[in-house]
Amino acid sequence: MANEQKKYDVAIIGSGIGGSTLASVLARQGLSVIVFEGGTHPRFTIGESMILETSEAMRALAEFYDVPELAYYSSENYYQNIGTQHGVKRHFSFVHHSPGEHVDVEKSLQAVIPRLPYGHEIHITRQDSDYFLTSVAISYGATIMQSTLIKDIHVKTDGVEIITTKDIVFEAEYVIDAGGMKSILAQKAGWRHRDALSHSRTIFTHMIDVPCFNNVGPSKEVFHHPYRLSEGTLHHIFKGGWLWVIPFNNHTGSTNPLCSVGLQLDPRLYPQRDDLTPEQEFREFIGQFPDLEAQLKNARSVRDFMRIDRLQYSAHHIVGDRFALLAHAAGFIDPLYSKGLYVTHASIFLMADLLLRAKKTGDYSANAFAPLETMTLGYINMHDRLVASSFKSWHNYKLWQVYSVVWLQGAYLEYLRLIMNRFRANGKREKYLELMKPHRLAGGGFDKFFEIQEQIDALMDAVNPEDEADVDRTVAEIRRLFDGFPWMPTTIRALLDGKNHLPDNKLRLNLLNRKVGFMGSGVYREHMFGDESMLHLLILAAQDEMKYSVRGIKKQRETRARLAWQINDSSPSHNHV
Ligand SMILES: Cc1cc2nc3c(=O)[nH]c(=O)nc-3n(C[C@H](O)[C@H](O)[C@H](O)COP(=O)(O)OP(=O)(O)OC[C@H]3O[C@@H](n4cnc5c(N)ncnc54)[C@H](O)[C@@H]3O)c2cc1C
Numbered sequence: 001m002a003n004e005q006k007k008y009d010v011a012i013i014g015s016g017i018g019g020s021t022l023a024s025v026l027a028r029q030g031l032s033v034i035v036f037e038g039g040t041h042p043r044f045t046i047g048e049s050m051i052l053e054t055s056e057a058m059r060a061l062a063e064f065y066d067v068p069e070l071a072y073y074s075s076e077n078y079y080q081n082i083g084t085q086h087g088v089k090r091h092f093s094f095v096h097h098s099p100g101e102h103v104d105v106e107k108s109l110q111a112v113i114p115r116l117p118y119g120h121e122i123h124i125t126r127q128d129s130d131y132f133l134t135s136v137a138i139s140y141g142a143t144i145m146q147s148t149l150i151k152d153i154h155v156k157t158d159g160v161e162i163i164t165t166k167d168i169v170f171e172a173e174y175v176i177d178a179g180g181m182k183s184i185l186a187q188k189a190g191w192r193h194r195d196a197l198s199h200s201r202t203i204f205t206h207m208i209d210v211p212c213f214n215n216v217g218p219s220k221e222v223f224h225h226p227y228r229l230s231e232g233t234l235h236h237i238f239k240g241g242w243l244w245v246i247p248f249n250n251h252t253g254s255t256n257p258l259c260s261v262g263l264q265l266d267p268r269l270y271p272q273r274d275d276l277t278p279e280q281e282f283r284e285f286i287g288q289f290p291d292l293e294a295q296l297k298n299a300r301s302v303r304d305f306m307r308i309d310r311l312q313y314s315a316h317h318i319v320g321d322r323f324a325l326l327a328h329a330a331g332f333i334d335p336l337y338s339k340g341l342y343v344t345h346a347s348i349f350l351m352a353d354l355l356l357r358a359k360k361t362g363d364y365s366a367n368a369f370a371p372l373e374t375m376t377l378g379y380i381n382m383h384d385r386l387v388a389s390s391f392k393s394w395h396n397y398k399l400w401q402v403y404s405v406v407w408l409q410g411a412y413l414e415y416l417r418l419i420m421n422r423f424r425a426n427g428k429r430e431k432y433l434e435l436m437k438p439h440r441l442a443g444g445g446f447d448k449f450f451e452i453q454e455q456i457d458a459l460m461d462a463v464n465p466e467d468e469a470d471v472d473r474t475v476a477e478i479r480r481l482f483d484g485f486p487w488m489p490t491t492i493r494a495l496l497d498g499k500n501h502l503p504d505n506k507l508r509l510n511l512l513n514r515k516v517g518f519m520g521s522g523v524y525r526e527h528m529f530g531d532e533s534m535l536h537l538l539i540l541a542a543q544d545e546m547k548y549s550v551r552g553i554k555k556q557r558e559t560r561a562r563l564a565w566q567i568n569d570s571s572p573s574h575n576h577v
Pocket residue numbers: 013014015016017018019020036037038039045046047048049050054148149150151178179180181182183184202204262311326327328329332334335338339340341342344
């Protein structure tokens with residue numbers, strides 16, 4: 001028997017970035033939504049590094065569901081809208097370490113994130129972003145219950161009952177578990193498993209006084225990198241693990257002195273040290289790498305170090321009759337490549353569409369939501385492949401030098417096709433979803449990429465990274481496969497030949513060349529661009545650039561977003577506080 005009389009269309013467990021974004025979208029589209037949050041905003045959480053695919057997914061959500069606020073997260077341009085607590089991410093950088101040795105500048109990679117057309121990416125301070133997005137959801141009409149922990153859910157044939165720890169019962173047509181790794185629905189359904197290929201555990205915290213790595217190790221000039229290493233996400237990589245450095249204090253407009261730091265270790269090589277505190281274990285481990293130790297020597301944590309045993313989890317299913325798990329509740333592999341938030345936002349897009357359809361048809365069955373399961377689990381599995389091969393490649397830098405190109409080429413294709421999908425859909429959500437169908441997290445849904453990626457991953461599975469001759473054979477074979485893939489940009493291909501960075505400015509006139517330019521040819525051109533002409537694309541790109549410029553966003557904010565009434569209302573009562 002329900003204590004609360006109202007029956008909501010959708011109930012969401014958890015108001016993290018996922019739950020609050022989904023609530024904003026659904027409420028904006030007219031559904032009645034209630035969100036339960038066990039904690040209280042603002043609250044600390046992890047998942048801070050954005051990638052181009054995530055921000056593009058957020059632009060798509062903003063556009064196709066008419067929630068302009070979501071686009072603020074897509075770029076450094078919008079600090080004025082979302083706050084100065086966030087950092088800038090001008091690159092993804094990797095520096096390889098071996099025990100007892102100083103770093104070798106040749107064993108580094110700086111993948112520059114282009115400033116054009118939308119601005120560099122950002123490091124989001126989650127307590128701020130999640131608080132902001134929760135407020136956005138409220139402003140569109142969602143009901144948010146903070147400090148309300150859900151202890152159980154009863155799924156019935158005609159609806160769901162959500163029960164709080166205070167035994168208050170709420171009713172809804174459908175329930176989404178956006179509770180992250182603790183998902184009560186995954187546990188209740190008995191769907192959790194840990195069958196991933198990848199193995200990693202983590203120790204992380206927020207610190208102050210973390211210097212730029214260029215101040216303690218080789219300078220930017222010695223590395224030959226376009227940017228200082230503090231201007232983006234720095235990955236210290238080594239055999240069996242990696243460590244992230246995600247600064248929030250890395251641009252002149254920042255008001256946040258903190259830096260996020262997290263160590264991932266393969267527990268099969270480095271089992272958890274229960275004889276040490278998490279901080280002691282962290283410091284002892286990095287002590288074997290002199291430059292890494294130097295970077296964090298004087299840094300102090302501002303909160304307790306968190307230590308989580310094996311990170312990987314997934315689920316056999318993620319949809320049932322009248323319920324579904326959002327991406328982070330469905331599964332997670334590793335923070336590597338920062339794909340988590342992309343999976344979250346891509347799944348929100350599809351989930352929202354399915355819920356809006358169900359509201360019309362009354363069909364809330366597992367069958368009706370099956371595409372969500374295929375998509376989410378497919379993305380998680382693809383991430384697992386990338387992470388497992390990457391960890392293995394760090395045993396020998398020669399392997400990483402070629403495998404990093406798989407990651408980069410996959411990300412490039414994915415991002416390009418995501419933008420093209422938005423352009424080609426021309427405001428029609430159904431068309432956008434149709435174009436998204438072949439996507440699998442990386443590779444832009446392009447079969448030819450999937451073919452070589454599968455072959456390369458099979459080679460990575462087989463190689464013995466400790467056997468130099470075997471490594472050389474594998475590297476030669478991977479290069480041969482790339483030679484048979486004519487659609488790789490020259491800037492990425494140069495990495496195979498030993499270059500350690502992507503150029504700062506990727507815009508060149510020869511990109512417009514009809515034969516060898518960025519539109520490529522044959523099946524590639526058809527898949528990525530359909531029948532679009534280069535001229536039409538250039539016009540669309542220019543319009544989009546304007547739309548998402550600071551001025552364009554400001555205009556949208558003033559005319560369409562929730563603040564419009566305040567900004568436009570000139571009645572005296574609104575003119576003074
Ligand atoms: C160590 C680590 C590092 C990561 N780094 C990155 C990164 O750099 N980039 C990236 O893209 N992704 C990263 N991720 C993934 C990222 O954290 C997730 O994609 C993201 O947090 C998902 O957001 P969410 O809102 O779905 O879940 P969460 O952020 O986990 O939020 C879940 C919310 O649900 C609430 N909740 C849970 N159970 C209940 C309950 N029973 N009742 C009420 N409320 C409940 C919690 O209090 C919480 O507020 C990382 C993940 C980990 C583990």
